[in-house]
Amino acid sequence: MSKNKSWLSPDWPAPAQIRAATTLRTGGFSLPPYASLNPALHVGDDAGTVTQNRQHIRAMLALPAEPVWLAQTHSDQVVDAAIVSGVVSADASFTDQAGVVCAVLTADCLPVLVCSADGQKVAAIHAGWRGLAAGIISKTIAALQTTDVLVWLGPAIGPACFEVGDEVRAAFVAKDPANGAEFTAQGGDKWLADIYGLARRELAALGVSHVYGGGLCTVTDASRFYSFRREPVTGRMASLIWRI
Numbered sequence: 001m002s003k004n005k006s007w008l009s010p011d012w013p014a015p016a017q018i019r020a021a022t023t024l025r026t027g028g029f030s031l032p033p034y035a036s037l038n039p040a041l042h043v044g045d046d047a048g049t050v051t052q053n054r055q056h057i058r059a060m061l062a063l064p065a066e067p068v069w070l071a072q073t074h075s076d077q078v079v080d081a082a083i084v085s086g087v088v089s090a091d092a093s094f095t096d097q098a099g100v101v102c103a104v105l106t107a108d109c110l111p112v113l114v115c116s117a118d119g120q121k122v123a124a125i126h127a128g129w130r131g132l133a134a135g136i137i138s139k140t141i142a143a144l145q146t147t148d149v150l151v152w153l154g155p156a157i158g159p160a161c162f163e164v165g166d167e168v169r170a171a172f173v174a175k176d177p178a179n180g181a182e183f184t185a186q187g188g189d190k191w192l193a194d195i196y197g198l199a200r201r202e203l204a205a206l207g208v209s210h211v212y213g214g215g216l217c218t219v220t221d222a223s224r225f226y227s228f229r230r231e232p233v234t235g236r237m238a239s240l241i242w243r244i
Contacts, residue, residue: 002067006037006060010152015119017098020112020241021061022154024224028053030215030235032091036123038235042071045235057238067103067240068093072126080110084215091131092140101242107226108162108218111154112137112194112240116146117210122241127199133171137202150210151203155225156237158217159184159194166191172198176205185216 006027017190028037029041029052034045039054041047058066068081071089081093081102085098093102094114102124104111110132112125121144127136141147159182166189172179196214203211218237226234 003021008155010113010154010213012150012152012210014115015117017119017211018115018225018241018244019061020115020122020152020239021190022239023057023237024228025235025237026059026224028056031075031231033231034235039238041069042237043095043235044233051232057240061240063071063101063240064099064242064244065101065239067101069103069105072105074126074130076131076136076139078109078123078136078140080143087205091127091136092123092125092143092144094121094140098243101240103240104217104237105236105238106156107228107234107236108157110156110199111237112140112199113143113152113239114140115241115243116144117148117150119243121146121149121244124232124239124241127195128196129142129168129171129193129198132195132198132202133175135202137199138206141203141206141208145193147207150212151208152212153196153199154199155216155221155237156195157219157220157229159192159196159215161219161229162193162195164191164193165189170188175202199222219234 077090079090081095104126109128114123185192
């Protein structure tokens with residue numbers, strides 16, 4: 001994974017026309033507790049400063065257009081970014097059009113970036129546990145109409161930090177009993193969940209084998225990442241993908 005002061009670039013063998021990045025919390029204009037590169041309008045940060053951060057992200061990544069920002073609700077809704085008008089409620093977007101930027105915002109949830117092996121289609125997915133359990137990854141891959149894809153799992157809450165209750169484990173085990181292997185008992189009704197492992201299992205079940213990333217933890221790396229679990233009032237990272 002290549003590193004920059006203000007963003008990460010996926011370390012994956014994507015086609016040459018694919019561009020992708022996850023912004024870090026550094027290099028922007030927001031004041032604490034949003035310091036400093038927060039592109040999220042829904043977290044209480046000053047709207048003018050967020051707009052300034054978004055403009056900075058567009059310039060530093062040389063984006064071909066304003067990202068298609070979503071109103072994320074932990075759903076299984078997937079939209080075609082090329083035909084979105086305004087801000088729509090969805091947790092994933094895809095496109096087969098050059099110059100359209102798919103984007104999701106996260107601060108512990110799992111950002112998943114996808115491109116087809118031929119470099120013609122891209123998608124960005126916001127996979128919190130609810131969306132993941134509801135099949136947001138499967139629905140997005142279905143929208144791409146191919147499983148011949150490359151997938152990058154961006155920075156999310158790590159398996160040593162993601163404590164959940166019985167209801168979360170039950171939801172995933174009901175979906176696939178094999179998912180139980182991604183939970184470690186903590187005593188009582190608490191478990192540690194591996195959201196990266198759960199995503200990989202879903203992708204494997206779809207026949208997707210080219211999966212990269214998945215080794216970062218937003219909670220423990222406070223210098224680079226926002227974390228809602230660590231700081232309930234905080235900013236968000238943007239994970240973006242497009243083709244030129």
